[in-house]
Amino acid sequence: MTPAARLSAAIEVIEAIDSERVPAAKALKEWGTAHRFAGSGDRAAISGLVYDVLRRQASSAWIMDAAAPRSRLLGMLKLERGLDADAIAALCDGSRFAPAPLSEGERAALVSRTVTDAPAHIAGDYPEWLDGYLADVFGDDRAAEAAAMASRAPLDLRVNTLKAKPEKVLGSLRHLNATATPWSPLGLRITLGADARNPGVHAEEDFIKGGIEVQDEGSQLAAMLSGAKPGEQVIDLCAGAGGKTLALAAMMQGRGRLIATDRDKRQLAPIHERLSRAGVHNADVRTPKGADDPLSDIRASADLVLIDAPCTGTGTWRRNPDAKWRMRAGALEVRLKDQIEALDRAAALVKPGGRIAYITCSVLPPENSEQVRKFIGRHSDFTVTPPAQAASVLWDKTDEFLAATYQSDEGLLMTPRRTGTDGFFISVLHKKA
Incomplete structure (x- = not known):
């Protein structure tokens, strides 16, 4: 397919969405099923165009003064891909399979309109109803922070120190242009271009042998901040598919007791194979069965309970750009209740002198700092670790890392703009001895 034909296909997909x-x-x-002639490169390019339109949906419609799929695609080509009006016109020439030529109004918009004077939710490409929440945490920087959450994320990997060493894996993945991540000493990063396909990491020998896992650098750092140590009793309360469970296991060096569970047993399905491949013994x-509590035998004995809390996922918008436009206020209320339940459950599991690591992939204060303040109000025997x-517990870049984060009395927040990671909030809560 020609680049112009890919544009037409992207418009068709956006119309269907x-x-x-x-x-x-x-x-x-x-x-793709209906157009089997399209090769894998074509499908990847069309996918990139569609997701970029979703990333820049509001701002693209703003500069074109129209919200039709074609208009949003044209606006995205200017805002996200950096094409000028002439370059866009060359693609939209009306030839076979190409989009129709630019109208006078479209060309004028591409030449003259910007998002300089647009409202924050337009310039930052997020639903207007979230503006107050983002203003609470980012203030006047909310448009810039949200715009960074709209850019395509790199592919980050974590080296599993139970089976491999970072420097060796870095050498073996040079053909994928892997580089060390800025903060995590265990992280590797593969930067992806606009039309790039995700590399076949799962076919790499390092992955097959358990030496690497796909995990955003922010998620790696969140696990590290929990301070899990060899010999401890650690509970991953919302383990899901096991990403942070694997990170905790490596931190514990195979020593101690690591328990992984989740309220939704379906989420746990992949964890067994992942633990086996990673060499975790x-x-x-513990898979829940009916109404029985899989942790009923544990009372105030855990050194650490990690809560990778169910949340709105606002910190992962750059990976799931269409999710932000489907998000509704009711979903936030549901997640807040889930978080309260998880925190209160964890409080009963931690021993005196132990800790809870509360983590969300959200940037919204109600799920983060406000949730921690309310927890402390209910459980006066806990305090927040500064x-x-x-x-x-990290490494020699601690001061530099802290300077890049948003810090509060309740914890710290990473963002794509400040730390180059997904948006993650971390609060370590210490139970008085």
Whole structure:
């Protein structure tokens, strides 16, 4: 397919997303099934165009003064891809399979309009109802912070120190242009271009042998800040597919007791194979059965309970750009209740002198600092470990890292703009001895 034909295909997919109200992944899959002539490179390029439109949906419609799929695509080509009006016109020439030529109004908009005077939710590409929440945490920087959350994320990997060494894996993945991540000493990063396909990491020998796992650098750092140590009893309360469970296991060096569970047993399905491949032998996966509590035998004995809390996922918008436009206020209320339940459950599991590591991939204050303040109000035997103290478990870049984060009395927040990671909030809560 020509670049122009790919634009036409992207417009077609966006029309399907709008009219059928389906997730982007579903619409792209259905388009690919109906157009089997398109090669893998074509499908990757079309996918990149569609997701970039979703990333820049509001701002693209603003500069074009129109919200039609074609208008948003044209605006995105200017804002996200950096093409000028002439370059866009060359692609939209009306030839076979190409979009129709630019109208006078479209060309004028591409030449003259910007987002300089746009409201924050337009310039930052997020739903207007979230503006107050983002203003609470970012203030006048909210448009810039949200815009950074709209850019395409790199592919980050974590080296599993139970089976490999970072410097060796870095050498073996040079063909993927892997580099060390800025903060995590265990992280590797593969930067992806606009039309790039995700590399076949799962086919790499390092992955097959358990030496690497796909994990955003921010998620790696969140696990590290928990301070899990060899010999401790550690509970991963919302383990899901096991990403942070694996990170905790490596921190514990195979010594101690690691328990992984989740309220939703379906989320736990991949964890067994992942633990086996990673060479983890001290993990006990407890799958809930009916109304029975899989942790009923544990009372105030854990050194650490890690809560990778169910949340709105606002910190992962750059990976799931269509999710932000489907998000509703009701979803936030549901997640807040889930977080309260998890925190209160964890409080009963931690021994005196132990700690809770509360983590969200959200940037919204109600899920982060406000949730921690309310927890402390309910559980006066807990105090917040100052972010500088929690981060001291990291490495020689602690001061530089802290300067890049947003810090509060309740914890610290990483963002794509400040730390180059997904948005993660971390609070370490210490139970009085």
